[in-house]
Amino acid sequence: MPSTTRAPMPELGQATVPLSCFIRSAHRHYFSGRPERPGYRMRHYEFAGTPAVMPLVRAFLDTCAADQSSDYRYLFTLLGSELATNALRHSLSGRPGGSYVLKVERNREGLRLTCRDLGGLCERDAHLAPSPDGLDLGAESGRGLALVDALASAWGDNGNAQYRSVWFHLAYDLTDSRWNTLTDH
Template sequence: MLATVPKPPMPPLPEVTVPLAELVPPRCRHYFSGRSDRAHYRTRRYDFGGSAQYMPLVRAFLDTCAAERDDDYRYLFTLLGSELANNALRHSRSGQPFGVYTLTCQRTRLGLHLTCRDQGARDSRPLALDQRLHLRPSSGGLDLAAESGRGLAMIDALATSWGDNGICDYRQVWFFLAYDLTDSLWNVQP
């Protein structure tokens, strides 16, 4: 039997700075332009890598999806969509190495519907196929002193409607934001 010499571990790869636009295929670059000069769309979908370093790209995608609306609407849609993306990174396997999550924006006559599909909860135990475990916003999430739980509470308060599929291993969280901000606390005076 031949003796083998153990190989030294591979040195870590160097970090490089690459413009985020270089990571987007040419056929999808208009998803991130921030302009409304492209033809109307019904659905836009993009898969994002599981790192917070891609959040500027996520915000550009969301802002471009709402580019035909006023500044308040664009800001609110981008804020709520960023919150879904951050939750996918923080609470699911999508935020682990080689993770990915998908944002799908559907435009309707009444508003924009955004769905975030992640790779499932990091610590989920398998449930029976007929069991659902739906997300609920934290009761104290809108308290300014809250340490956690603010994201879903904010989505609950500011989106027209929201929900999830209740499947921990293949979570899809969505919200709908009406163009006139119906049922949103955004323009409500305290």
């Protein structure tokens, strides 16, 4: 009688492919870096749970804010990249086969970004809080949410440990952001 145990799958080699191969053709304009006419109201994209696609994440975020000032684009991309990095490091989204979704909603006052990950690394539901030492330049971790807390106009999360959604709003005039006080000097 033949054995029913399967042989382990051999480790697959790595290949270098252009990041554009990860973009569905209907969504190429999400990554162009140019403002669209007419402007969008909402867009979302599911990213593979690997740090290798972070350049795509940054291109997506930068394009979402393409019709704003260079400071706004930089800040929106920075804060959005922090949420994506947290999804990779602190949830099942960063494990093999994982993914996370970035959703940008545009209104008259600003942009709202929501990062929805697979959660699962925390056992109990609780709202997130930034590390009190997060803005310390010598800190080795904990800076992501501290930056979001300091530089976004508003932010929050759903408190669900299994399917976490973290969001921030960035006003076009950077109201309630410490960015203006940092750049005025």
